[in-house]
Amino acid sequence: MEYRCVQCGFRIKTLFVQYSPGNIRLMKCVNCKAVADEYIECELMIVLIDLILHKPKAYRHVLFNVLNHERTHFQGLLWKSLVGFLVLDAYRSLLVKRPEEEWGTSMSISSFFWIYRKMLMDVFLGNYMFLCSFLFAIRSLLKTSAQFSRFRDLLLAILISSYFKILLTAMMVWEFPPAVIYIIDLFVLSSNTVALKVMTKSTMNRCIGACFIAHAIKFCITQAFA
Known part of the structure; x- marks a missing residue:
């Protein structure tokens, strides 16, 4: 699996750029021009609530962008x-x-x-x-x-x-x-x-x-x- 934009599902190479510990810049999707994954800066409870509400972007965040870190x-x-x-x-x-x-x-x-x-x-x-x-x-x-x-x-x-x-x-x-x-x-x-x-x-x-x-x-x- 690859990283995906949570808004449109477009493939993206990286979700953020880290300049220093705690200092990151979220990348934008080249397809829809929106922030590729705003959940990176959200609390876990917000993600859980959106999962319960069946929001597709929350599922993309978990299934593509979170589990992607666990591929090894x-x-x-x-x-x-x-x-x-x-x-x-x-x-x-x-x-x-x-x-x-x-x-x-x-x-x-x-x-x-x-x-x-x-x-x-x-x-x-x-x-x-x-x-x-x-x-x-x-x-x-x-x-x-x-x-x-x-x-x-x-x-x-x-x-x-x-x-x-x-x-x-x-x-x-x-x-x-x-x-x-x-x-x-x-x-x-x-x-x-x-x-x-x-x-x-x-x-x-x-x-x-x-x-x-x-x-x-x-x-x-x-x-x-x-």
Whole structure:
């Protein structure tokens, strides 16, 4: 990946020039003439707010200009993101699947192992089908090249843009109705769509279709083994 202007997505060689520690000058995009990445001087909270608001320029900042610094550690970043994604998905599966009456002190060993077997099947089989259907969708709908490095970049973008799953951890402290889980799923779907659009520059309809197909197949697979 290369640095990109957060306004128009045009490739740029450098984002700023540093004259001395703490003294930098932001570069302008040669295409749109705007500052290439104003988020460099912004607080992290501002970036997070714009990500939650689904602003494409915030996604370009994170996916191209922040992760670009991590290219030498790309493999490690990809695996860490994947592990975090699976852990949060496992917790989501527990929240959805567990029968409330079985989580008392009287829960049997067989019930305990049945619940965790279901959870592991949902997480690994569901996400395997999600990945396969996602790759198929972006190749057929978005006409994305079949280069392995390109798929890795897109996979990392999907994992990073699934940050809304972190909200599930709030259910460890507060009690929420089960519908909140599916609302978070919708936010994840919409965030994945914006990330995919930023990465591929495809139309919004095609990106929605690709992400919806992958999430729908994953949902059907996990429900089939409920």
